[in-house]
Amino acid sequence: MNAVSKVYGKGQGAVAALREVSAGIPRGTFTAVMGPSGSGKSTFLHCAAGLDVPSSGSVRLGDTELANLGESELTELRRRRVGFVFQAFNLVPALDVVENVTLPLRLSGTRVDQGWLAEILRRVGLEGRAGHRPAQLSGGQQQRVAIARALVTRPEVVFGDEPTGALDTMTARDVLRLLREVVDGMGQTVVMVTHDPLAASYADTVLFLADGRIVDSMTAPTPEKVAERMTGLGAWK
Numbered sequence: 382m383n384a385v386s387k388v389y390g391k392g393q394g395a396v397a398a399l400r401e402v403s404a405g406i407p408r409g410t411f412t413a414v415m416g417p418s419g420s421g422k423s424t425f426l427h428c429a430a431g432l433d434v435p436s437s438g439s440v441r442l443g444d445t446e447l448a449n450l451g452e453s454e455l456t457e458l459r460r461r462r463v464g465f466v467f468q469a470f471n472l473v474p475a476l477d478v479v480e481n482v483t484l485p486l487r488l489s490g491t492r493v494d495q496g497w498l499a500e501i502l503r504r505v506g507l508e509g510r511a512g513h514r515p516a517q518l519s520g521g522q523q524q525r526v527a528i529a530r531a532l533v534t535r536p537e538v539v540f541g542d543e544p545t546g547a548l549d550t551m552t553a554r555d556v557l558r559l560l561r562e563v564v565d566g567m568g569q570t571v572v573m574v575t576h577d578p579l580a581a582s583y584a585d586t587v588l589f590l591a592d593g594r595i596v597d598s599m600t601a602p603t604p605e606k607v608a609e610r611m612t613g614l615g616a617w618k
């Protein structure tokens with residue numbers, strides 16, 4: 382993205398959530414986005430994923446300039462070219478694992494590639510759970526379903542908004558290892574917002590936001606280095 386600004390509201394009550402943010406995220410890498418509460422992390426993710434429209438600046442996915450797309454083309458892009466994983470897994474309770482995972486394909490009228498479906502279920506460790514409903518699964522397993530659903534369309538980027546935020550430490554670690562494997566084993570691109578330095582340490586690069594700007598980036602992050610940088614940003618007083 383290039384010089385992206387996002388202002389919510391108008392006049393006196395206007396809030397600048399992003400201020401001329403430029404960032405390039407290379408294909409096949411794992412990026413974590415950190416920063417104090419209200420620094421613009423979710424807005425960054427939503428603008429990068431085409432869920433929200435910047436007030437100014439431009440966002441490109443591959444060779445596609447998002448500003449050039451109409452509403453229906455953007456919907457199409459969100460369905461086919463990006464995947465999402467949220468803190469609250471957002472699974473459909475009445476559907477079983479396979480139905481939840483294949484939902485994006487059915488919504489866009491795309492045939493289910495059974496070989497690819499089996500491969501994804503195997504990779505996320507759910508091959509024995511295909512007929513289970515979300516309520517019959519643990520939190521970690523539910524997030525695995527959400528990750529499988531995000532991968533089923535073979536998207537160019539998987540975006541995560543606090544994907545481990547609702548999980549206990551051990552389960553979160555499994556999900557982070559899976560995201561790492563999604564990058565290393567499948568060549569996917571993952572961009573994840575997190576509050577957790579340990580989660581961020583699984584990424585290749587950490588981008589630090591403060592007050593709507595990228596103020597730093599870190600490669601080869603460790604939990605300690607990330608925590609130290611966050612303390613420097615006044616995140617934990």
Ligand SMILES: Nc1ncnc2c1ncn2[C@@H]1O[C@H](COP(=O)(O)OP(=O)(O)OP(=O)(O)O)[C@@H](O)[C@H]1O
Binds near residue numbers: 390396398416423425
């Ligand atoms: N829909 C909205 N309308 C008005 N202001 C908004 C809206 N969404 C976000 N904001 C404001 O924009 C700023 C950035 O919000 P954003 O949610 O991107 O931050 P964040 O870093 O993700 O925060 P958190 O860690 O608390 O989730 C905040 O000041 C927030 O109050």
